[in-house]
Amino acid sequence: MNSVNASLSQNISIIRPQYFFIIGLSGIPNSSYFYIFLFLIYFITMIANSIVLLIISLERSLHSPKYIGVFNLALADIGETNALIPNMMKTFLFDSQYISYNACLANMFFVFFFSSLQSVTLVVLAYDRFIAICLPLRYHAIVNNTSMVLVFPAIWAFNSSLVALMVSLITRISFCESTVIQSYFCDHGPVYRLACNDYNINKSVGFVITSSFLIAPMIIIFLSYLGIFLALSKITTWERRLKALKTCVSHLLLVGIYFLPICFTYLAQLLLSLTPNARVISTSLAYVVPPMLNPIIYVLNTAEIKNLLRKMLSNRSAPIRKNISK
Template sequence: MSSLNASFNQNISIVHPQYFFIIGLSGIPYSSYYYIFLFVIYFITIIGNSLVLLLIALDRSLHSPKYIGVFNLALADIGETNALIPNMVKTFLFDSQYISYNACLANMFFVFFFSSLQSVSLVIMSYDRLIAICLPLRYHSIVNNSSMILVSPAIWIFNSSMVALMVSLITRISFCDSNVIQSYFCDHGPVYRLACNDFNLNKSVGFVITSLFLIAPMIIIFLSYLVIFLALSKITTWERRLKALKTCVSHLLLVGVYFFPICFTYLAQLLLALTPNARVISTSLAYVVPPMLNPIIYVLNTAEIKNLLQKMFSKRSAPVREDISK
């Protein structure tokens, strides 16, 4: 009998809806103010990260392994922000909570791809700091532009392949009951839970992706800084120790800004039983705020970028002063 049921289930055709209905932000009181806030975040994020990309691309002094990692992070910030916020704001401006099936899968891919790229970029930057502090004499032979140019495309290919696998498995599940997504974008978990057939494979792959691009990077970064702090403790003078530690400040802030909100949000969901509105707001903020803060952190904490900005603005203001003097 069980074999008969199994064969019957295999013969059932897969049902894909024409569209999904995203309701994550529909029940939030005064949601119009939140959309305005999102638009401000979007504007600051795009301008800030585009400026960082432009500075690194145009100034040859920033063509170093450290800033190749920053360049990747800025690209990921822009990509994730464009994958999330415009669709959320579109819902408010045009009262359109519908998204086609294929557009939903594309949205899922780009959000998770750029988010995973952010996480891996932070791991690369921690590796850069680890070699710079623990093996300073061998730094340029281990970490150089050639190795980073090879590593960066490899990461993009690996991340896109893993996320594409996760998204492609959505096509094997059938949606015959509901097409209402309880989230603010086409999130993987809320989508596969709508399935009316077995979704255990999707659940398992989702866990692997989370472990690979969230849990594993946190562990690697923690261990790398444990080694860094042990190396710093062996430095005899406080001046040299502090100087070495200052080179890690901006990266530590980036790590905290990215991982802390996500971890806090998921822990709050487990321990505090957040309401759906509180869960949506906290999760969306955990995804959209770090890309806005990243360029601000680097501009304020990196002497090379600050000096470059000062030179740019001083050159632009110089002709104005000359005209006034005349």
């Protein structure tokens, strides 16, 4: 009974602010140029990923396991971009750096959910390349549309559960002093460090999330490509090796664009002691630039999508040429 009363009193004493104040971009000199750059990134990201989604949806020849993964990646890119940039643009357009408590938790959930979805989708695409090169005769038995349709809902459920747990634990901490978030969005670490009660469980869960969606995917992808390179070394001719490796180029570029900026940013913070402005700019670019580049890389490196785009553009330009000739 005493323990119940103690827990009740603890819940009653939790202090939740009405608003948080996000100052991540406020101290950047000439920040208006950075906001214009963010708007261009947002525009390109939305257009490019929407085109990829439209092409994959309409073209039946692209209804294959690989492109189901690309479709999921494009959805994650659009989701993360919408979770990050519009809130940052609101600060610039309306000079409002305040965000309500509930909106902050929602922002935290969607940013981490869609970012983790990108990471895990890259793991699935690495698995697709591993099976295609290392076990080509069994590829269609192991990797097919049915398995992909089952895998991605499971990934969405798993990711949302872990991220929801992380966000829900924020509600158990009190904010009795500062409510100023030293970031450009409602970042988990800067938020729980504002607590005036014990936040060790938040720190531990944050480490689990980072390990699950950043460290573990990098290890799995590295091991996948280690197996791929070992399989390629057994191929006798260079022509066949290059042909097999060419199918991995787009995915390798996506992996590098997603993981390398994040890793370099965190390493720079640890080793170089970045200034707050440099940290905010580097981390924000590490999160908003990959969703813009992902669809461009797939369009430029995938013959099927390039051919379909040429076909669509030629079909649209044909009536125009006919009208002009008339």
